[in-house]
Amino acid sequence: MIIDIHGHYTTAPAPLGQWRDAQLAALDGGQPPASQGPVISDDQIRESIETNQLRLMNERGIDVQIFSPRASFMAHHAGDFETSAAWSRHCNDLIGRVSELYPDRFVPSAMLPQSPGIDPATVIDELERCVAEHDIVAVNLNPDPSGGHWTSPPLTDEHWFPVYEKLIEHELPVMVHVSTSINPAFHTTGAHYLNADTTAVMQLLTGDLFATFPELKMIIPHGGGAAPYHWGRFRGLAMMLDKPPVEEHLLNNIYFDTCVYHQPGIDTLLEVIPHKNIMFASEMIGAVRTEDPNTGHYFDDTARYIQAAELSDASKQSIFEDTARAVHPRLDRRLTAQGR
Amino acid sequence: MIIDIHGHYTTAPAPLGQWRDAQLAALDGGQPPASQGPVISDDQIRESIETNQLRLMNERGIDVQIFSPRASFMAHHAGDFETSAAWSRHCNDLIGRVSELYPDRFVPSAMLPQSPGIDPATVIDELERCVAEHDIVAVNLNPDPSGGHWTSPPLTDEHWFPVYEKLIEHELPVMVHVSTSINPAFHTTGAHYLNADTTAVMQLLTGDLFATFPELKMIIPHGGGAAPYHWGRFRGLAMMLDKPPVEEHLLNNIYFDTCVYHQPGIDTLLEVIPHKNIMFASEMIGAVRTEDPNTGHYFDDTARYIQAAELSDASKQSIFEDTARAVHPRLDRRLTAQGR
Numbered sequence: 001m002i003i004d005i006h007g008h009y010t011t012a013p014a015p016l017g018q019w020r021d022a023q024l025a026a027l028d029g030g031q032p033p034a035s036q037g038p039v040i041s042d043d044q045i046r047e048s049i050e051t052n053q054l055r056l057m058n059e060r061g062i063d064v065q066i067f068s069p070r071a072s073f074m075a076h077h078a079g080d081f082e083t084s085a086a087w088s089r090h091c092n093d094l095i096g097r098v099s100e101l102y103p104d105r106f107v108p109s110a111m112l113p114q115s116p117g118i119d120p121a122t123v124i125d126e127l128e129r130c131v132a133e134h135d136i137v138a139v140n141l142n143p144d145p146s147g148g149h150w151t152s153p154p155l156t157d158e159h160w161f162p163v164y165e166k167l168i169e170h171e172l173p174v175m176v177h178v179s180t181s182i183n184p185a186f187h188t189t190g191a192h193y194l195n196a197d198t199t200a201v202m203q204l205l206t207g208d209l210f211a212t213f214p215e216l217k218m219i220i221p222h223g224g225g226a227a228p229y230h231w232g233r234f235r236g237l238a239m240m241l242d243k244p245p246v247e248e249h250l251l252n253n254i255y256f257d258t259c260v261y262h263q264p265g266i267d268t269l270l271e272v273i274p275h276k277n278i279m280f281a282s283e284m285i286g287a288v289r290t291e292d293p294n295t296g297h298y299f300d301d302t303a304r305y306i307q308a309a310e311l312s313d314a315s316k317q318s319i320f321e322d323t324a325r326a327v328h329p330r331l332d333r334r335l336t337a338q339g340r
Numbered sequence: 341m342i343i344d345i346h347g348h349y350t351t352a353p354a355p356l357g358q359w360r361d362a363q364l365a366a367l368d369g370g371q372p373p374a375s376q377g378p379v380i381s382d383d384q385i386r387e388s389i390e391t392n393q394l395r396l397m398n399e400r401g402i403d404v405q406i407f408s409p410r411a412s413f414m415a416h417h418a419g420d421f422e423t424s425a426a427w428s429r430h431c432n433d434l435i436g437r438v439s440e441l442y443p444d445r446f447v448p449s450a451m452l453p454q455s456p457g458i459d460p461a462t463v464i465d466e467l468e469r470c471v472a473e474h475d476i477v478a479v480n481l482n483p484d485p486s487g488g489h490w491t492s493p494p495l496t497d498e499h500w501f502p503v504y505e506k507l508i509e510h511e512l513p514v515m516v517h518v519s520t521s522i523n524p525a526f527h528t529t530g531a532h533y534l535n536a537d538t539t540a541v542m543q544l545l546t547g548d549l550f551a552t553f554p555e556l557k558m559i560i561p562h563g564g565g566a567a568p569y570h571w572g573r574f575r576g577l578a579m580m581l582d583k584p585p586v587e588e589h590l591l592n593n594i595y596f597d598t599c600v601y602h603q604p605g606i607d608t609l610l611e612v613i614p615h616k617n618i619m620f621a622s623e624m625i626g627a628v629r630t631e632d633p634n635t636g637h638y639f640d641d642t643a644r645y646i647q648a649a650e651l652s653d654a655s656k657q658s659i660f661e662d663t664a665r666a667v668h669p670r671l672d673r674r675l676t677a678q679g680r
Contacts, residue, residue, distance in 0.1 A: 143525075144525070148490070149489070149490075150488070150489075150523055150525040150526065152525065153524060153525075154524060154525055183490055184493060184494060185483075185484070185490040185492065185493075185494055185539060185543070186490065186539060186542075187539075187542040187543070187545075187546055187577075189573075189577065190542035190545065190546070190573065190574065190577050191535075191538055191539045191542040191543075194538050194565075194566045194570060194573075195531075195534075195535035195538055195539065195566075198531055198534050198535055198538075198565075198566060199525060199526055199527075199531045199535065202526075202527040202530035202531040203525070203527070203531075205527075205530065206527055206530070222570070222573075223569070223570070225534075225538075225566055226534045226535075226538060226565055226566035226569060228569065229563070229566060229568065229569035229600065229605045229608055230534060230562070230563070230600060230601065230602075230605060231602055231604070231605065232600070232601030232602025232605060232628075232632065232639050233529075233530065233534075233562075233600075233601045233602075233627065233628055233639070234530065235602075235632070235639075236601055236627075236628030236629075236630050236632065236639040236640075237527075237529065237530050237627065237628060239628075239630045240627075240628060240629065240630060260569065260570060260572070260573075261570065261572030261573045261576055262570075262571055262572025262573075262575075262612075264571070264608055264611045264612050265569045265570060265571065265572060265608070265612075267608075268569055268604055268605070268607075268608045271604045272602075272604050272605075287573065287576075287577065287580075288572075288573055288576030288577060288579075288580060289576075289580065290576050290579045290580060292572065292575070292576065299572050299573070299575075299576040300576075
């Protein structure tokens, strides 16, 4: 089985975006949208999924995708906690509906109603609601809800601990994933996403979070940002900071996905990072939607790179399925209940 | 000849740091230090260089290093323009003295007296002084003088144009290099440096700077941050943004150094980036000063990785010497005058 652990609903029907636009306009005095959220039919969902993600999953042999709200649209910087709470609820409910319509293909992961300067513990109500109502298998946590101003403490700070405790209680891994950048210095998908991944790895290397939370599982998307390419630097910095070797300090708890959009990058990831710490993902349909003229295939068709890499069958099995099931126990139980 | 295009005076004699401490203390009402700068003897300089950089250059077969003030100590965020102007002058003069003591081994590059929120054109006096008095061959430009708050416009903005015009006039390439991070989210050498490199590449990809300044040469240090590892993403984003292919859009003007501290990272860089766009560098003695227990050699002994890579003699000659001389015309003239 091929499990893609990183997909977003980037193709949601238009009423979702319209609802959000009205919500943001209401912050400036406009008419607020319906509090019960956008009106979207099952047929609209089917249309948006079957012509996009599901079509590509079928073409590429991907069985299941862990599916969460569009990352760049989380935009936690906008408005206040109530803004994020309502937006998160509607986005997460839509993801829940996708997974109910395609229970064999899409498994829900939630966004959280973060807001800059607000105690992260305030996200727990929505997190628990998504566990109870949608049986989510993971969550996305934004280390920078300010949108590129980086005003939150590092992920190793006690600031975040209430969220970690709740994640562990519910056997949920967390993907560290920023949203849109409102800082003109940072292009959202070309700089801010990758910088956040690199920053998260270095925060985790500098601190001792997993001594406090040995059960916490963190996923660093986009192939770990710059970290695998600079793994020698990170290993050396761990020595300079008197930390244990990264294998012991980080690699019992952090995982990298394979959202690296060319063969040499994937090969680097596979050469540097133990295969037990790598999970297949494509983030399709996402930042890069074009074909690579050098290969004639989509940049984000990452399964092709894994298949082309020099890998044992055991490593492929681990990367495509086994580690995803081990890191996401709720996903594993869901698949097992389906006889898979 | 092996030219290392990226070295900082990280081992400067103690009076330099003491002068800076006094300067910063004076911002809070302390006694200001002597305006003529720290008192450092030639013997103190020799001691600090011969036991450190020069010793390692001799051990590693590096003939020449382009040498600039310690990057993390530039700290442009501290104080105001006058603070940075005085600090830059003393740091640059010390680099000038190193190159006069070892004219065959160290070639000067300057830091600039940047200050957050201040027009970059204010750095031109110091830039011209360093050309006239020290015959610098390059400069370091900080894209984020705020120290991790990223309050400056992108490098493609007209904000920076007066500096670019002056660089071109004096045939100086520019290394894009941040300084220390005062943002707790970003570890200076593990996150902020790499993020800045990635950010710079994406700013340049998003804009059209080299259409305006076709003669400008920019060096992205630390192997280009995350960019080569994610080169597929960058190539795809160029398509998404309706830009020309990166070869045409960026690779006539930007260059990556080889400050990547393990063999697989160097191999990725060499596989992905045309060799004409790569220049040898080690940034020793810098962020990572330990030996890699896996190899028994220093992480920052990057010449070893280049020598071990599968490279033609022509590519090695280009990476170790020819491109450095082509990108730094003032260096080339200096070496030619020495009969090299």
